[in-house]
Amino acid sequence: MTQYNRLKQYLPWVQTPVIINAPMSGFATSELAVAVTRAGGLGQIGFLNDKHMLGLELEKARRQLQGFIISSGQQETLPVGVGVIVFGSAWGDWLPLFSKYKPAVVWLSFGETEEFQQWTEGIRKSSPHTKVWVQLGSVRAALDTARVCRPDALVLQGSDAGGHGHAHGASVISLIPEVADTLQGNGIQDIPLIAAGGIMDGRGAAAAVVLGAAGVVMGTRFLAAEETRLPSEYREAILVASDGGQSTVRSRLFDEIWGPSPWPETYDGRCLRNAYYEDLTMGMPIPEVRTKFYSRLRRGQEGQLDTPDQPSVWAGTGVGLVKKMDKAADIVQEVQIDARKRLENGLSGLHTGMEV
Ligand SMILES: Cc1cc2nc3c(=O)[nH]c(=O)nc-3n(C[C@H](O)[C@H](O)[C@H](O)COP(=O)(O)O)c2cc1C
Structure with missing residues (x-):
């Protein structure tokens, strides 16, 4: 069979x-x-x-x-x-x-x-x-x-x-x-x-x-x-992303950014690259990246930031092939x-x- x-x-x-x-x-x-x-x-x-x-x-x-x-x-x-x-x-x-x-x-x-x-x-x-x-x-x-x-x-x-x-x-x-x-x-x-x-x-x-x-x-x-x-900003980010090998990355940061991650060490996750990931690669320790994220989140909620801040947009390397709803x-x-x-x-x- x-x-x-x-x-x-x-x-x-x-x-x-x-x-x-x-x-x-x-x-x-x-x-x-x-x-x-x-x-x-x-x-x-x-x-x-x-x-x-x-x-x-x-x-x-x-x-x-x-x-x-x-x-x-x-x-x-x-x-x-x-x-x-x-x-x-x-x-x-x-x-x-x-x-x-x-x-x-x-x-x-x-x-x-x-x-x-x-x-x-x-x-x-x-x-x-x-x-x-x-x-x-x-x-x-x-x-x-x-x-x-x-x-x-x-x-x-x-x-x-x-x-x-x-x-x-x-x-x-x-x-x-x-x-x-x-x-x-x-x-x-x-x-x-x-x-x-x-x-x-x-x-x-x-x-x-x-x-x-x-x-x-x-x-x-x-x-x-x-x-x-999914939120409209998330979907928009998926639709505009291209060249997924460059625009996405595997990291544990995408969980750690919310707080100490419960995920076993075997796993990480693939998301769209973002400013927090760049901070991490420039040597910023995770607790500092987290503090920065929460401070931006508060400012966003208080209406002090125009652009929504998305710390973890889960997406695969094929994201560049997804062009329309x-x-x-x-x-x-x-x-x-x-x-x-x-x-x-x-x-x-x-x-x-x-x-x-
Ligand atoms: C937004 C998103 C959420 C996911 N959530 C889960 C999940 O809850 N459980 C799971 O087993 N896999 C989850 N996955 C992984 C998928 O099961 C699957 O392995 C993956 O989407 C396949 O790769 P592709 O995204 O390139 O199609 C998720 C993937 C994405 C993109």
């Missing part, structure tokens, strides 16, 4: 290549998740560290997808995924929510292998039809998790990704093939691999499929979706159609040297 068919067994409505919106905490609400699922992708709700709020989002998704659930033949589960940021979250507390709403996928990220194992077992007991996906950013972590948890999919997050991720990582272009080879070398061949990081359009999606991915996750691209919840459904369909065209015509394009 192909990896795609493995996904299709429990996500029967999805079209190929499978497009998945990243479960961006606070940004990806039920509105985005419902739109992506209705368009033939896997819509996901980002983690909310408040069970009541997450329950409300799941309830909204359930109500909006009622007819869709029946017509898609997806009766056992709610056809959306939901993200969980594992570190710092008490695992047992969330299981009643999963047992009640039965999301098609629970996506685990940012934890230790043993924590992923505990969550995986707990989710499978509470909601047996829910599939567990784990997002990771290294070959070692992928192998450990595959061995110990046997997740239903491994999401491989390359270093281009926006938001939090492994501080030391590789792009998906080498991460996916090395993980595939390593798993195969260890007798593990049945876990679909999903690509995340730097995929913005049909070209990136087609490339990920060629690398061996069964589906692609897009975070930064969906920041420009109408259904994504779109409906989430249009993003899903445009990427799928273009990727399929490129995959079908790719070889003829190679032979003729012409654009496909």
Whole structure:
């Protein structure tokens, strides 16, 4: 069975290549998740560290997808995924929510292998039809998790990704093939691999499929979706940014700026570069950068500053390819159609040297 068919067994409505919106905490609400699922992708709700709020989002998704659930033949589960940021979250507390709403996928990220194992077992007991996906950013972590948890999919997050991720990582272009080879070398061949990081359009999606991915996750691209919840200044910053290798950077500053960061040392995050990051590189100690930020924030709130000050605009290196707002459904369909065209015509394009 192909990896795609493995996904299709429990996500029967999805079209190929499978497009998945990243479960961006606070940004990806039920509105985005419902739109992506209705368009033939896997819509996901980002983690909310408040069970009541997450329950409300799941309830909204359930109500909006009622007819869709029946017509898609997806009766056992709610056809959306939901993200969980594992570190710092008490695992047992969330299981009643999963047992009640039965999301098609629970996506685990940012934890230790043993924590992923505990969550995986707990989710499978509470909601047996829910599939567990784990997002990771290294070959070692992928192998450990595959061995110990046997997740239903491994999401491989390359270093281009926006938001939090492994501080030391590789792009998906080498991460996916090395993980595939390593798993195969260890007798593990049945876990679909999903690509995340730097995929913005049909070209990136087609490339990920060629690398061996069964589906692609897009975070930064969906920041420009109408259904994504984010402040207008944030969206504007995303739309005007270009040359993402220069205009974004990985750093722990983007958490530290708010106060001492609870994030484990393994992780940092990719954001748009800003004046605070420049201060840090010029040698300003983090507590001083923080003081400067809070003083500017106060002045902004008191109306003494014209320009809003955004200390952490999470975005990936592909940000320069995001140029306009779109409906989430249009993003899903445009990427799928273009990727399929490129995959079908790719070889003829190679032979003729012409654009496909
Ligand atoms: C604004 C933003 C918020 C994110 N929040 C989360 C999150 O809450 N949980 C998570 O597992 N990943 C999160 N991510 C990372 C994504 O899951 C994914 O790996 C990444 O967006 C893929 O790279 P791309 O942004 O280049 O598409 C976030 C990414 C962005 C851009």
